[in-house]
Structures are given as C-alpha cells and as structure tokens.
Amino acid sequence: MPFLRFPDASMRRLLSVTCGLFLMLPAAVHAGYRVEIDAPGSLEPLLASYLEIMKWRDYPEMTTEQLERLYQGIPADVQSLTATQGYFRPEVQTHWQHGESGGEDVISITVSDGPPVLVGSVDLTLAGAIEDDPNLERRRQRLYRVWTLNDGDRFTQSGWDDSKKAALLTLLARRYPTAKLVSSEALIDPASGNARLSARWDSGPAYFFGPLKVKGLYNYPPAIVERLAGFHEGDVYSQRALLDFQSALQNTPYFSSVFVRLDSDPDTAAAAPVEVDLTEGPQQKVSFGLGYSTNTGERGEVSWRNVNLFQRGWILDAGVRLESKEQRAGAELTLPLDSKGYVWNGVARYERSDIQGLDTSLYRYAVSRSRNRNNIEMSTGLTYIGERARISGQPDSNTQALMLGWSWSQRAVDNPLNPRRGYTWRSELSGAAKGVLSDTSFVRGYAKGVLYIPFSPRWGWSILRGEVGEVFASDGDQVPNDVLFRTGGAGSVRGYAYQSLGVEEGGAVLGGRVLGVASAEYLYPVTPKWAAAVFVDAGNAARRWQDFRFAVGYGVGARWASPVGPLGLDLAYGVDARQARLHFTLDVSF
Structure with a gap:
C-alpha cells in the first residue's frame, strides 16, 4: 500500500462536507438534533469539540438536506481527527434516530480507535554554516534529545509539531539565530501502522x-x-x-x-x-506611603530618590519612616556597576525603637560592595554601629562596634512576587575586634532558608522556613543589641508579640546570643488569587544553647496573591503566651 503524506498543517482540514453547504437556500427548516458520542480515552473530547456535525448544532436555518450531508460526512470527519492522535483506521458506526412529531433527532456516533500508527524511523538533517561547525555531531545529538517522537512512540500531530519546534529553538538559542525549518515530512503507512519522519533545517550563518x-x-x-x-x-x-x-x-x-x-x-x-x-524615565521621584503592621503598628513614610546624582548615574535614596514602635531617617547612595562587575553602596541612618521594654537609639554607617551572578549575590562590607539602650529603672547602656561582614544569598523561585516552587537562602558572617571602634571582640553567624514545595494546582503548596544564628563574644554585655537576636511576630514565630522572644531582664526582652526558628505552612488554593493556610511555628532566642527552648505557635490564615506580593492575615495561638494573636501587614505607596 502506498504511503500517505501527512502534511504539516493537517489540523487545517478541508471542510469538504460543509463547503458551500450553508450558502444554499433552505427548502425547509429541520428540527433540532442532539449528538451522542461514544469513543475511547481522549478521542471523545476531541470529537466533541471538532466534528463538523457538532459545530452546527445550533444553526437555526438547518435543513434536512444539509443535515443529511453532515451525517454522511461523519466517517471521513472522524478519521481525519483521529489521525492527529495516531489512529488512521478507526471503526465508525453511526445511527440517526428521527424524532417523532417534530421532536429532536438523536445522532449516535460510536468510534473504535483501532491500532495506532507508531514511529518507525526518524531522520534529522542539518544544512548551512553548521556543517562546518566543529561541534556539529554534538548539535545533531542535541536535536535528537529534544525530539519527543522517538522510535516506537505513537504518532500524534501535537508531538510532530512540538518536536520540530523544540529542535528549531535549540538551534536558535546559540550561534544560529536565523535558523529555519526548510522541509519536513511524515510518511504514514496505515496498513503496517508505521510512520517515517524526516526534517531538515538550514542553520544560516554563524553569528557573533x-x-x-x-x-x-x-x-x-x-x-x-x-x-x-x-x-x-x-x-x-x-x-x-x-x-x-x-x-x-x-x-x-x-x-x-x-x-x-x-x-x-x-x-x-x-x-x-x-x-x-x-x-x-524620570530622574527624581518623591513618594509617600501609609501602612499598618501588627508587628510595629501604624506606618507613615516619605522618601526622595534621585537616580542621576551629579549626572553620573549615582542613585541617592533619602527618607523618613515613622512607625508606632520604630522610626528611622537616613540616606543611601548606590553607584552603578563598575568595570569589575561590582556595585558599591553607602548608608548613613539613624534608627530608634521601643519594643518589649527595650528603648534603643543607634547610628548606622556602612559601606559595601556586592556582585550578582546567576541569582547569587555576594556582598562584603564594613558597618559601624553606635547604640544607646535603655531599660526602665536601669542606667543606659552605650555600645559600639565596627564590623567587617560577608553575606551570600540565592533566590531560585518560579515567581519572584508569589513563589510556589523553589527556594531562597541567605548566609551572613561578620565580626569585630576590641579596640578598633568596638567595645568587645565577637563573631556573628546567621543563616535563613525558605523552601517552596508545590503539590498540584488543586492541592496547593507548602512552605518550610528555618533560621539559625549565634554570636560568639568574649563579653556579651558589650555587644550592641542590634547585633543580637530576638524573634516573634509575623514572619517569624506567630502567636507571639513582635520580638517578644529573647532574654528577659528587668521587665524587658533583650537580644540573645543564639537563635533558632522553624516553620511549616500548608496553603490550599481557594481561587486563583486566594489561598487558605494552616501553619505551625517554633523558635526562640537565648543567651546560650543550654538555655534555649522552643516557643510554639500554630494557627490558620488567608493569603492574597496581590500584584506587589503575597498579603497575609493570620490568627495564631501562642502555646507559651496562652493567647491568640492576629498578624497582618498592609502597605500602600503613592
């Protein structure tokens, strides 16, 4: 039996049955009809969507003659559709049950797919400048690796199209941006159930x-x-x-x-x-912001940005941020990428906070350089902190530290704003030497990781989070509280007040030298933008690991995938606090 040539545009079937059919003047309008399809697997929805007799069910001017032509064309129509799925010899049975007294007709279609056509051979060839490429054989092997219709696979139109597209994209990705498919052919032998596939690409010239x-x-x-x-x-x-x-x-x-x-x-x-x-874009911008957080209360902010300071592309950010429990004012200067791939940054800022009985004021001056490659950012810098800490009824504590620091962070997620798959990781290491603008010598280490694990579009995803940190110091009382660790509140251990977990002293919560936090959260999608959450958090900060004990919180919440990132509302119960807390954050900028 001769081969059938299966063209590239096989899905664009000639509508021979209906061509000119509905240009005829109807002799008499036929009553409505219903079509019942019995077909295996994925063929039934395919036939229900694309059979011609299905497309014209609601045509109000249908005549008996027109419906008869559609009915007679069903076998050929079915065969052309099943061929796209590799079934070239389907068995088709049809039955037309006429309605009584002008009632609705019922047309039944029963389809048996028959033996599928399997791929017998694949021949992929390359022409053009690529023939002189020293890596020609490697590129040819890469074409076969991305080709999805291999020997023994059932031939499908979608697989045929996808394979050719994937192979072309492989060529376009490197060296040959003008590559094109010049010929392709699928020779089908329905009798033997065999398909011989061939495709040829012209790479065009190599580009540099x-x-x-x-x-x-x-x-x-x-x-x-x-x-x-x-x-x-x-x-x-x-x-x-x-x-x-x-x-x-x-x-x-x-x-x-x-x-x-x-x-x-x-x-x-x-x-x-x-x-x-x-x-x-505009070189200068003034922004205002309002917000609320159960961590730090109401928030108001005004900021100014100049992205072309001194006409050198230097970026200056200055602003004031006022919150119920924290306030800050300062400026940050960022230089453009230098010739070695580094970005230099300088910060001068005043910060004040009154949280959990600890009233602190500090000045922070920092200079750093960072480099970002393949979603990995590495930064080194020098930071000076001068801090005054006050606890009611006790004398003020004044400390300072000049720290040399290093950080490494990576972000590998599917969506930077609303991730559901991937992970983020950050590590920090810094230290100070006594006598070098520092009251004591210490080394500080900190790491945080977040893992996003998807299940399915229906069953949602989970988030696992962990933090660990420690400060090694010869005299822990001379280390600024800003360097030490406190936790609790939204984003850390829910069910507890903001930074309420740490070292209790004199009615206040001070920073601890060790930190540990673990969290597990499951999110179930309710709508494409909303998800319900259940979670359990555990963590604390202490003077030393011997004193460390996890404080546990658990609860439920809601998540909204907003255009600026996920917004959450959580109701959590703190086991040690023996009370429930609401955690919420909202920011509006204008």
Whole structure:
C-alpha cells in the first residue's frame, strides 16, 4: 500500500462536507438534533469539540438536506481527527434516530480507535554554516534529545509539531539565530501502522556579537549600559545572553522602557550589532506611603530618590519612616556597576525603637560592595554601629562596634512576587575586634532558608522556613543589641508579640546570643488569587544553647496573591503566651 503524506498543517482540514453547504437556500427548516458520542480515552473530547456535525448544532436555518450531508460526512470527519492522535483506521458506526412529531433527532456516533500508527524511523538533517561547525555531531545529538517522537512512540500531530519546534529553538538559542525549518515530512503507512519522519533545517550563518548601538541615552554615561552586557564583541551569539542583558537594563531605575535585539543581517553575522532602544524615565521621584503592621503598628513614610546624582548615574535614596514602635531617617547612595562587575553602596541612618521594654537609639554607617551572578549575590562590607539602650529603672547602656561582614544569598523561585516552587537562602558572617571602634571582640553567624514545595494546582503548596544564628563574644554585655537576636511576630514565630522572644531582664526582652526558628505552612488554593493556610511555628532566642527552648505557635490564615506580593492575615495561638494573636501587614505607596 502506498504511503500517505501527512502534511504539516493537517489540523487545517478541508471542510469538504460543509463547503458551500450553508450558502444554499433552505427548502425547509429541520428540527433540532442532539449528538451522542461514544469513543475511547481522549478521542471523545476531541470529537466533541471538532466534528463538523457538532459545530452546527445550533444553526437555526438547518435543513434536512444539509443535515443529511453532515451525517454522511461523519466517517471521513472522524478519521481525519483521529489521525492527529495516531489512529488512521478507526471503526465508525453511526445511527440517526428521527424524532417523532417534530421532536429532536438523536445522532449516535460510536468510534473504535483501532491500532495506532507508531514511529518507525526518524531522520534529522542539518544544512548551512553548521556543517562546518566543529561541534556539529554534538548539535545533531542535541536535536535528537529534544525530539519527543522517538522510535516506537505513537504518532500524534501535537508531538510532530512540538518536536520540530523544540529542535528549531535549540538551534536558535546559540550561534544560529536565523535558523529555519526548510522541509519536513511524515510518511504514514496505515496498513503496517508505521510512520517515517524526516526534517531538515538550514542553520544560516554563524553569528557573533558585534558593537552595541544604543539609542535614547541622553543623560547617563554610556558605561551604565555597556557594563550590564554580559558579553563582549567577538563572543558567540547567545539568546540567553541577549535576554539577560535586556532584563538587567529593565531592572535598573534609569529607564522606563528597554528593547534589545540583534541585527540579523547575514552580511554582518561575523560582528552582528546589538541594537538597544531606551526610553529614559524620570530622574527624581518623591513618594509617600501609609501602612499598618501588627508587628510595629501604624506606618507613615516619605522618601526622595534621585537616580542621576551629579549626572553620573549615582542613585541617592533619602527618607523618613515613622512607625508606632520604630522610626528611622537616613540616606543611601548606590553607584552603578563598575568595570569589575561590582556595585558599591553607602548608608548613613539613624534608627530608634521601643519594643518589649527595650528603648534603643543607634547610628548606622556602612559601606559595601556586592556582585550578582546567576541569582547569587555576594556582598562584603564594613558597618559601624553606635547604640544607646535603655531599660526602665536601669542606667543606659552605650555600645559600639565596627564590623567587617560577608553575606551570600540565592533566590531560585518560579515567581519572584508569589513563589510556589523553589527556594531562597541567605548566609551572613561578620565580626569585630576590641579596640578598633568596638567595645568587645565577637563573631556573628546567621543563616535563613525558605523552601517552596508545590503539590498540584488543586492541592496547593507548602512552605518550610528555618533560621539559625549565634554570636560568639568574649563579653556579651558589650555587644550592641542590634547585633543580637530576638524573634516573634509575623514572619517569624506567630502567636507571639513582635520580638517578644529573647532574654528577659528587668521587665524587658533583650537580644540573645543564639537563635533558632522553624516553620511549616500548608496553603490550599481557594481561587486563583486566594489561598487558605494552616501553619505551625517554633523558635526562640537565648543567651546560650543550654538555655534555649522552643516557643510554639500554630494557627490558620488567608493569603492574597496581590500584584506587589503575597498579603497575609493570620490568627495564631501562642502555646507559651496562652493567647491568640492576629498578624497582618498592609502597605500602600503613592
């Protein structure tokens, strides 16, 4: 039996049965009809959606002659649809039960899929400049790895289309951005149930990055754009590198719109220009904010940002934030990415808080440099803290520390605002030496991890969170409280007041030298934007591990996946506190 050629656009079937059918003037309108389909597996919904006789059920001007033509075309219509799923020889039985006294007709369709057509061979070929590629064999093997229709698999139209698309994307991703599919063929032998597949791609020329051509940059140094490119002239073209470059530009505060593309002219493939179209955003902005948190109470904030200080692209953020329990005022200066890939940052800030009987005021001055690669940020810096702590009925305590610090953080989640899969991790290590603007020598270590575990769209996801920290000091009383640990409240151990877990002294809660927190939370989706939560938290801070004891809290809550991130409302019971607490946070900026 000769082979059938299965074309690429097989789903676009010729509507031979209905072509011109409904241009005819009806002789008499036929009463309505109902179609009953009995077919195995996934074929039934396929037939119910795409059979021609199903599409015209509600046509009000249907005549008996037109319905007869649709009925006669059912077997051919079924075969063309089941062929897309690999069944080229279905058995089709139809029955037309006429309604009595002008009643509704019932058309029954029974389908047996028959033996499927299986892939017998796959032949993938490459042409063009890729034939001179020293990695040709490796690239050919990669095509076969992403090809989803392999020998012995049931032939399907979707698998055929997806395989060709995946193979092309593999070529486009690196070196060959103008690659294209030039021919493809699926030879089907229904008698033997065998499919022979072949496809051929032309890679086009090999492309290498050339110079940057930047448009729309008027007020900033060109180095701001150039240093964000993760490639250099002469590097092999990479789609990922181009997308990362655009993303890096979009994440800066300088531009309101960014568009990056490669000039794909074959004549410039050896040094293809990268075109960057920019629209600069406003250089200065004043913002106001209002909010409320069960941790720190009502909140009001005013801030000012200048993203082009001294016309050098330096970013200055200054502002005042007033909360019921905490207040702060200060400024932060951030420099653009330097030639070695680092961002330098400086902070000067005054902070005051009155929480759990501990009244503190401190000045913080810091300078740091950080580097971000592959969602991993590493930072080193120097921080000076001068702190005054006051407990009612006791003399003030004045401490200071000059700390050299290092931090490492990674964020690998599916959605940066509302994650459901992945993890985040942060580690910190810092220390001070007595006599070097420090009252005592100490080393501080801290780590926090969050794991997001999805189950299914129906059954939701879980969040596991853990924190651990310790301060090693020769004289713990001379370590600023800001360096020590307290916990409790939203985001830590729910069921307890904000920072109420620590070292109790003189009616106040002071920071401890050791910290441990663990949390498990399960979220069940109620709607696409809302989820119900149940959780249990445990944690505490203490002078030493021998004194450490977990304080447990558990409860229920609700989550809203807002455009700015998850907002939560929790009702938690603190076992040690023997009372329930509501935890809530709301921020509005304008």
